[in-house]
Amino acid sequence: MSNPSVLASLWTDSREIVAEQYEYRELLFQLTKRDVLIRYKQAIMGFGWAVFMPLLNTAVFSVIFTRVAPLHVDVPYPLFAFLGLLTWNFTASALRFSVGALTGNINLVTKVYCPREVFTISSVLVTMIDTLVGSIVLVAIMLYYHIGPGWAVFYLPLVLLIQVAFTTAVGLFISMANLFYRDVKYLFELVITMWMFATSVLYPTNLITGATGLVLRINPMTAIIDGYRDVLLYGRSPLTPAFMWTSVASLAILLCSAIVFHRAEFRFAESV
Amino acid sequence: MSAPVVFDGVWKKFKQGERHDSLRDLIPSAIRALAGRNSFTDLQTEEFWAVEDVSFAVGAGEALGIIGPNGAGKSTILKLLTRILRPNRGRCAVSGRVGALIEIAAGFHPDLTGRENTYLQGALMGMTRAEVAAKFDEIVEFAGINAFVDTQVKRYSSGMNARLGFSIAAHLDPDVLIIDEVLSVGDMAFQEKCLQRMRRFKSQGVTIVFVSHNLQAVTELCDRALYLNRRPCLIGASSDVISRYVKDSFAVSSEAHQGEVQIASAELLHPDGTAVLDAVAPGARLRLSVTFEVVKAIDDVMFAFGVHRSTDQLLVYEGHFSQHELGLTTLTPGRFTVCFEFDSHLIRGQYYFAVFAAHRPTQRYLGRLRPAGHITISESRTWGGVADLNVNASLSTPAPTLSRVAGEPASVA
Numbered sequence: 001m002s003n004p005s006v007l008a009s010l011w012t013d014s015r016e017i018v019a020e021q022y023e024y025r026e027l028l029f030q031l032t033k034r035d036v037l038i039r040y041k042q043a044i045m046g047f048g049w050a051v052f053m054p055l056l057n058t059a060v061f062s063v064i065f066t067r068v069a070p071l072h073v074d075v076p077y078p079l080f081a082f083l084g085l086l087t088w089n090f091t092a093s094a095l096r097f098s099v100g101a102l103t104g105n106i107n108l109v110t111k112v113y114c115p116r117e118v119f120t121i122s123s124v125l126v127t128m129i130d131t132l133v134g135s136i137v138l139v140a141i142m143l144y145y146h147i148g149p150g151w152a153v154f155y156l157p158l159v160l161l162i163q164v165a166f167t168t169a170v171g172l173f174i175s176m177a178n179l180f181y182r183d184v185k186y187l188f189e190l191v192i193t194m195w196m197f198a199t200s201v202l203y204p205t206n207l208i209t210g211a212t213g214l215v216l217r218i219n220p221m222t223a224i225i226d227g228y229r230d231v232l233l234y235g236r237s238p239l240t241p242a243f244m245w246t247s248v249a250s251l252a253i254l255l256c257s258a259i260v261f262h263r264a265e266f267r268f269a270e271s272v
Numbered sequence: 273m274s275a276p277v278v279f280d281g282v283w284k285k286f287k288q289g290e291r292h293d294s295l296r297d298l299i300p301s302a303i304r305a306l307a308g309r310n311s312f313t314d315l316q317t318e319e320f321w322a323v324e325d326v327s328f329a330v331g332a333g334e335a336l337g338i339i340g341p342n343g344a345g346k347s348t349i350l351k352l353l354t355r356i357l358r359p360n361r362g363r364c365a366v367s368g369r370v371g372a373l374i375e376i377a378a379g380f381h382p383d384l385t386g387r388e389n390t391y392l393q394g395a396l397m398g399m400t401r402a403e404v405a406a407k408f409d410e411i412v413e414f415a416g417i418n419a420f421v422d423t424q425v426k427r428y429s430s431g432m433n434a435r436l437g438f439s440i441a442a443h444l445d446p447d448v449l450i451i452d453e454v455l456s457v458g459d460m461a462f463q464e465k466c467l468q469r470m471r472r473f474k475s476q477g478v479t480i481v482f483v484s485h486n487l488q489a490v491t492e493l494c495d496r497a498l499y500l501n502r503r504p505c506l507i508g509a510s511s512d513v514i515s516r517y518v519k520d521s522f523a524v525s526s527e528a529h530q531g532e533v534q535i536a537s538a539e540l541l542h543p544d545g546t547a548v549l550d551a552v553a554p555g556a557r558l559r560l561s562v563t564f565e566v567v568k569a570i571d572d573v574m575f576a577f578g579v580h581r582s583t584d585q586l587l588v589y590e591g592h593f594s595q596h597e598l599g600l601t602t603l604t605p606g607r608f609t610v611c612f613e614f615d616s617h618l619i620r621g622q623y624y625f626a627v628f629a630a631h632r633p634t635q636r637y638l639g640r641l642r643p644a645g646h647i648t649i650s651e652s653r654t655w656g657g658v659a660d661l662n663v664n665a666s667l668s669t670p671a672p673t674l675s676r677v678a679g680e681p682a683s684v685a
Contacts, residue, residue: 023398024395024398026395026398026399026400026401027395027396029395029401030391030392030394030395030396031392031395033388033391033392034381034384034388034392037383037384037388038381038383038384041383107378107379108378108379108396110356111356111374111378112354112356112372112374112378112379112396112397113354113355113356113370113372114396180293181293181294181295181297181298182293182294183294183295184295187295266357266358269351269356269357270286270287270357271293
């Protein structure tokens with residue numbers, strides 16, 4: 001195959017993906033609504049979990065990093081940690097949800113035609129709604145410490161967009177991988193735990209130097225979480241080289257992931 | 273313009289045996305892929321063709337029935353039609369809005385209410401919120417679950433579940449409707465309602481593909497049928513295809529019990545003694561000539577003649593005739609022939625005969641043959657039922673009344 005035809009087929013596929021998503025936008029809405037409703041109905045605390053988990057973690061790590069091993073950050077540590085945990089949890093929970101997005105809807109995957117991306121995308125959307133609820137607590141903590149965002153808050157949608165793009169890209173890939181290889185979900189739990197400690201969730205990773213530090217800095221999640229902190233806590237532009245690199249990389253991974261997913265899609269129903 | 277549904281030399285293969293779905297299996301499959309041994313269009317080890325070389329086209333307003341034994345590939349065809357599966361070879365094209373009545377309650381979530389599920393299922397079928405909202409009352413009314421719309425679906429009976437599922441699908445405005453065995457759900461009244469709804473779709477010009485084991489329903493809905501057994505066996509007018517399928521099925525499942533009084537042969541004849549080769553008109557007098565062979569002397573035997581409708585095994589008639597009625601005083605080893613003469617007062621369709629000899633005091637079969645012959649009745653008057661009552665409709669009121677009805681001024685006497 002020559003280069004132009006590869007490009008042409010990538011272009012056709014991308015257009016097909018977008019067109020299908022648009023055609024089935026109602027389904028995306030209904031699936032997201034379904035999962036939000038179920039969360040409300042099943043769990044006593046409903047959205048409470050979205051608030052409670054990062055809050056509990058913040059308390060624990062605040063004790064560790066202010067009393068046991070004091071850590072210097074430019075803002076009060078609980079605020080630093082809560083923002084890190086809240087935004088990290090968005091990606092982590094969305095991915096945890098995505099791993100089972102196709103296998104959990106197997107009835108629909110094998111019996112009804114629809115672009116299967118909707119299951120993964122709706123997982124990301126549902127988690128985003130949780131995160132928005134959780135951010136009420138963030139606002140409360142910011143008010144408590146008298147730290148408010150400045151003009152840089154206008155960059156917030158951009159940071160969120162990049163996080164959603166990156167999360168969806170990884171989500172599409174792992175939901176598909178778990179359909180073909182059912183032990184991906186166990187591997188995922190392992191990876192996500194290690195990944196958190198390789199990200200600037202609880203401590204700034206620029207404290208770590210050398211080769212390890214370099215690896216930690218090319219981690220897209222670090223750039224994204226640092227971006228949130230720049231925008232909300234430090235009142236500065238998030239457009240650092242690391243963030244720019246992450247943005248380009250996230251969009252590129254999303255494109256690749258969506259095309260691989262789209263091309264493998266027709267084999268989903270046979271692989272269960 | 274090409275037909276809304278086109279299958280052109282479609283082949284589909286599946287894997288046999290256990291599924292390898294552990295990450296451990298990633299390495300061997302990656303090696304196979306790198307070695308270029310993963311052909312999409314040819315059979316690999318552990319693979320088999322579930323559907324081989326199927327071609328057909330269904331025009332607008334036409335209904336095609338797909339029949340065949342279990343494992344014949346019927347459901348695979350439907351999944352190919354609904355784009356859930358992709359053919360390994362050939363092409364299948366469906367144009368227009370496709371409504372699929374397959375696993376009609378597949379999208380239901382048990383924890384959501386009927387109302388919430390209706391919107392979800394509607395979206396799965398490609399309806400917008402506004403469309404569902406506009407038809408919501410009708411959907412609920414048709415399903416007959418008015419009192420339970422805001423009850424969680426997990427509290428529904430399986431019949432209510434299926435009725436709501438069908439009702440949502442029935443209120444879609446499809447160009448092509450794909451139906452899989454949905455009539456097996458719901459009670460009699462609901463089944464009839466479903467069939468009526470499908471007839472209405474058909475008369476509105478919707479293209480229908482209907483897969484069913486209910487041959488009677490296929491007969492009533494479909495003009496053409498495809499008899500499938502991995503390969504297409506026969507495609508044509510549904511009555512021909514069904515009668516061929518029925519004959520083939522009996523070749524596998526016929527019952528021939530041979531005891532003291534064996535059935536040597538059976539032949540369907542016209543009164544003049546010529547064999548019945550074609551379809552006959554209702555009411556035609558026919559004769560089933562059955563040759564029995566007595567192996568061991570026995571007494572007090574009765575002979576039975578039965579007629580079943582082939583499409584659903586319905587027993588249309590069964591009559592018993594004692595040995596003495598036939599004038600057989602003793603039954604000693606040897607052959608004799610019994611003629612069952614009858615008027616075939618049946619509506620159009622396929623029927624088969626069953627014949628047996630039984631020992632009357634013990635009700636024990638001595639010999640039995642099913643089917644002992646097939647018959648196709650052809651006519652165009654009746655719309656449903658079993659018996660041809662030879663109905664004649666005529667006008668008994670005087671002519672002036674008629675002219676008034678027709679809107680002409682009545683003549684004043």
